Amino acid sequence: MERYINEGQPVGSRSLSRDAGLNLSPATIRNVMADLEDLGLITSPHTSAGRMPTASGYRLFIDTLLTVKPLQQDVIQQLRDDLDCLGSPGELLETASRLLSEVTHMAGIVTLPKRETNVFSHIEFLPLSDRRLLVILISSQQEIHNKIIHTPRDFTHSELQAAANFLNQRYAGNDIARVREALLREVKETRERLSQEVIDAAALTELALEAPKKRRKPVFVTGETNLMDFSELANMEQFRSLFETLHQKEEMAHLLDRCIESPGVKIYIGEESGHRALGQCSLVTSAYSINDRVAGVLGVIGPTRMEYERVIPLVDLTAKLVGAALNHKSLPPI
Amino acid sequence: MERYINEGQPVGSRSLSRDAGLNLSPATIRNVMADLEDLGLITSPHTSAGRMPTASGYRLFIDTLLTVKPLQQDVIQQLRDDLDCLGSPGELLETASRLLSEVTHMAGIVTLPKRETNVFSHIEFLPLSDRRLLVILISSQQEIHNKIIHTPRDFTHSELQAAANFLNQRYAGNDIARVREALLREVKETRERLSQEVIDAAALTELALEAPKKRRKPVFVTGETNLMDFSELANMEQFRSLFETLHQKEEMAHLLDRCIESPGVKIYIGEESGHRALGQCSLVTSAYSINDRVAGVLGVIGPTRMEYERVIPLVDLTAKLVGAALNHKSLPPI
DNA sequence: TCCGGCGCTCTCCGCCCTAGAGTGCCAATT
């Protein structure tokens, strides 16, 4: 395994006997290799070539034989520095992806924090002109959404102020989706008794809270070009489909969502990911958590033949640092 | 030229005589080709191959022989629909880039509007916690900037309100850079006579206006993978350097800035762009204008051998539509 | 359980050869 991961060429009995320091003759190694082949752990591309690991070979290797190497101090420091304190979660995660790809010389991939648990924290309305309105919505995840909405009529500055105050006082701290529901229900039930203010606020908020789901880009991929360095991926056709797969954000989001159940590092080898184009690739991921709840996933995509013992701790640490950075700055209510 | 652009193979006298409908024998064509080669307009990759255009050949062709084809109605409609009314200029331009790449099956590239002419329109401060402050800055270009700044001390809600009011009343409509300068000057000159409010507002604004320049990503590139379809670019090494060049945003920004002087379509052929990696590529660009002032550039990157007669009108129209969309929605003061 | 040896099988690489397309030049024709 180690040899193949380093060289990328099928490994033969003779050269292994010579270089691996096992003090075994080629013949012995051949016998063992034949057994391993029967077990489906290794395979040879053609009759008289050396052996290379199969997917299950990798699986066994990673699950039972691998001992991870501790990260180098300077890498740890770089991660800490760069992931310390950045503006939005989006920027933070983009940085994380970039770091992953730079350190591993492979591709980094991240999903943004899940929106489900998004808590309404503060809203602000600014009138523009022509029945248009700038809505600024702050969620507890440090996220700031700007949105321009078209309103059925013009509102005065003070009307908007009043609506914002109403919403902020009444609903801060609740889940955004719930706020919407509650507002709808309340208006429906007690329409006649409500002041125009409340009804207007409801209409506005309805518009304001509606869209942010579909706007978000769920996935960042970085450093795809690094993958061109790997000889086993180096033909155009394969590469093209790989790139296209990587850029199908929704597909990738699905794939990564499958890693989200529990924290800790997960590894998909080759077609375990369910994508043809990733047949020669592995995906090393880890979920990151905010407030002890799994929020998103980040990881590395590279050739199956990658240095897992280095990549695994790196992904692990990055996920932890991202989690910490996001945790630390969840916003107290305004 | 037409033949080479279609086929991508050097064109020989014999096949040209056969297929081009010129009623000339190969020998005649050879003679003419020899002349053209002496003029430096065509060249052959090796002794007994056909001829292909040089950069100056393309230049001459584009400048004097080319007749553009009108765009197909459905393309025009698609552009109009998709570029009609989108949120921020950033989104609009990203869409433009995507459209360019989809329609041409090449790569689209855009720069965001220049920030220089950015007019201060409205500012708002929201206190977060821990001496942190959310600044919402609206410029006349419909752009909304969010920024979190760390302040030297905590401010109360009403202090912030006062500061914002001061700034909005006093400086709305001025260039952002000028606002900064004016504020600095004023505070310096008349420090003792100013209320604490003004000084605080100055400090805040100083912080608030400082960063947005460097945060922006100056360039979007879309559809790079489309370029993999072109056989003349289809080797890994070349491709890699092409991709890397395309992703060096600053480099690309520089390159595109050179097209910004005047509106209208500009074309860079091969190494005219000054980039080795773009030797096999052409860049078709057009500047777009907001309020009759050139604001940014958009265009298409593809193989030198591209269908200029289709690409040119497409880039032209896209630039005009983007300009119109941005123009239309410059914000009146709040 | 390990090893040495033997015959066999692949791939890779360099070499040669041929077919095909194109060239340059020259003399002949219109």
Added chain:
DNA sequence: AATTGGCACTCTAGGGCGGAGAGCGCCGGA
């Protein structure tokens, strides 16, 4: 003067061939 046909030459792409190198399976022996 423009055009053409003819001829010898050149270069590439692609197929076939053969040797070198690496590896394999199997078998008999320690």
